[in-house]
Amino acid sequence: MRVRLTIEYDGTNYGGWQRQHNAVTVQEKLEEAIFASTGERVTCTASGRTDAGVHAMGQVVSFETNTAIPAEKLSFVLNTHLPEDIRVMDSAAAPGDFSARFGAKGKTYRYSIFCGRHSSPLRARTHYCIHVQPDIEKMRETARFIVGTHDFRAFCASGSAAKTTVRTVYAVEIFSEGPCIYIEVTGNGFLYNMVRIIAGTLIAVGIGKLTPEEVRRAIEARDRTLTGVTAPPQGLCLLRVYYDERELAERGYKE
Amino acid sequence: MRVRLTIEYDGTNYGGWQRQHNAVTVQEKLEEAIFASTGERVTCTASGRTDAGVHAMGQVVSFETNTAIPAEKLSFVLNTHLPEDIRVMDSAAAPGDFSARFGAKGKTYRYSIFCGRHSSPLRARTHYCIHVQPDIEKMRETARFIVGTHDFRAFCASGSAAKTTVRTVYAVEIFSEGPCIYIEVTGNGFLYNMVRIIAGTLIAVGIGKLTPEEVRRAIEARDRTLTGVTAPPQGLCLLRVYYDERELAERGYKE
Numbered sequence: 234m235r236v237r238l239t240i241e242y243d244g245t246n247y248g249g250w251q252r253q254h255n256a257v258t259v260q261e262k263l264e265e266a267i268f269a270s271t272g273e274r275v276t277c278t279a280s281g282r283t284d285a286g287v288h289a290m291g292q293v294v295s296f297e298t299n300t301a302i303p304a305e306k307l308s309f310v311l312n313t314h315l316p317e318d319i320r321v322m323d324s325a326a327a328p329g330d331f332s333a334r335f336g337a338k339g340k341t342y343r344y345s346i347f348c349g350r351h352s353s354p355l356r357a358r359t360h361y362c363i364h365v366q367p368d369i370e371k372m373r374e375t376a377r378f379i380v381g382t383h384d385f386r387a388f389c390a391s392g393s394a395a396k397t398t399v400r401t402v403y404a405v406e407i408f409s410e411g412p413c414i415y416i417e418v419t420g421n422g423f424l425y426n427m428v429r430i431i432a433g434t435l436i437a438v439g440i441g442k443l444t445p446e447e448v449r450r451a452i453e454a455r456d457r458t459l460t461g462v463t464a465p466p467q468g469l470c471l472l473r474v475y476y477d478e479r480e481l482a483e484r485g486y487k488e
Numbered sequence: 489m490r491v492r493l494t495i496e497y498d499g500t501n502y503g504g505w506q507r508q509h510n511a512v513t514v515q516e517k518l519e520e521a522i523f524a525s526t527g528e529r530v531t532c533t534a535s536g537r538t539d540a541g542v543h544a545m546g547q548v549v550s551f552e553t554n555t556a557i558p559a560e561k562l563s564f565v566l567n568t569h570l571p572e573d574i575r576v577m578d579s580a581a582a583p584g585d586f587s588a589r590f591g592a593k594g595k596t597y598r599y600s601i602f603c604g605r606h607s608s609p610l611r612a613r614t615h616y617c618i619h620v621q622p623d624i625e626k627m628r629e630t631a632r633f634i635v636g637t638h639d640f641r642a643f644c645a646s647g648s649a650a651k652t653t654v655r656t657v658y659a660v661e662i663f664s665e666g667p668c669i670y671i672e673v674t675g676n677g678f679l680y681n682m683v684r685i686i687a688g689t690l691i692a693v694g695i696g697k698l699t700p701e702e703v704r705r706a707i708e709a710r711d712r713t714l715t716g717v718t719a720p721p722q723g724l725c726l727l728r729v730y731y732d733e734r735e736l737a738e739r740g741y742k743e
């Protein structure tokens with residue numbers, strides 16, 4: 234049976250999603266919990282990797298199992314074997330050809346920023362604390378240049394193995410809530426570090442280090458040296474993965 | 489000089505505000521930071537104690553010092569000596585007779601609840617995770633009985649040394665945000681555990697264990713055995729302390 238899990242994790246204490254030798258990862262913890270629950274050694278596929286320190290509320294994972302545990306009960310069993318900072322929020326049977334990775338039609342990430350003279354203890358794990366007040370209108374003006382189908386090479390970390398750097402960003406929504414600013418980016422796929430570079434670039438515009446026009450030109454020039462720094466991981470959270478193009482369209486996420 | 493600090497803390501790792509022998513407390517960490525910054529051993533006064541595990545965004549603290557560091561620079565100096573989960577967000581000189589405790593005219597607390605089948609890793613430090621969906625309208629109906637000047641003995645933990653159990657609650661605001669419910673309570677003062685018992689009681693009504701009418705009668709009877717359990721500490725956060733009655737009134741917080 235193919236199983237689809239929706240998982241949430243506080244990425245603070247992990248070396249990201251993907252298994253590696255020199256850090257504890259979410260994939261490793263999840264596969265260990267599956268082994269403890271079913272006796273099976275499986276390899277899980279996530280919708281995409283998340284980096285060290287990045288969080289997820291709606292990461293989707295798929296794997297194949299012969300367990301007799303009904304798919305919808307698996308979340309409860311797995312959670313008894315998972316550390317508190319990783320939880321399976323939902324488990325369900327999926328079509329035999331379902332792949333969390335290759336079936337993904339779109340994703341929404343949120344980047345969270347706290348603005349204040351001092352960093353905020355209650356937001357330090359989940360927000361990037363900056364000590365200036367960005368101009369949100371300038372950030373929104375810049376966001377309009379990012380939305381659409383572009384070659385996003387200017388927003389891609391070097392060392393990426395992506396075949397093409399063309400992606401479609403459906404929406405970049407920026408809103409403030411008290412001393413915090415949230416950037417929600419929805420697209421059909423993202424390059425390595427793309428959302429963190431978008432966040433770093435929008436912040437740079439908000440605090441006057443770049444102009445909206447300079448970012449527009451950086452996109453055109455496909456030049457990573459002209460965009461902002463990669464914002465730190467703790468501000469990033471994978472909110473949702475979409476597997477149905479109709480659902481994306483219904484939310485207004487289309488080209 | 490009398491100094492007024494506004495501090496924020498993640499209470500997870502502390503035995504509450506007040507110094508004690510068998511736990512690390514916020515007061516101890518703050519007084520150590522003051523000693524490291526000024527060389528003076530002072531005793532800080534907070535607007536009120538917070539229990540073990542309870543958080544604060546706007547706790548107010550006062551103390552007397554002879555330091556040459558200007559009051560408004562103290563926050564920056566103190567923060568270099570504080571652990572990351574405690575931060576002085578603001579420091580200012582205050583009138584010589586200012587007392588964070590005796591000058592407090594009112595306080596707002598927030599109680600945060602996450603509702604879902606599984607607990608939420610990203611909210612586990614700051615929300616009480618419950619596995620049912622409460623009826624918010626029933627909670628609001630009950631909140632109306634709590635607002636006003638009452639003898640709140642039914643919402644006071646035993647062992648409280650309060651001279652009188654009469655308090656005025658100006659407002660109980662309940663709102664939902666996605667899978668979360670927030671209860672914000674503003675009053676002129678609170679008995680020991682009062683906000684956590686209000687939260688536990690409103691949740692009990694929301695999930696059908698108590699009726700609004702039963703809570704109304706419990707208040708009248710001043711009977712702690714008729715109200716709900718004390719909700720756990722991690723959901724509670726001291727948001728704000730008011731020292732100016734005019735400010736309270738301007739926000740609509742009055743009898």
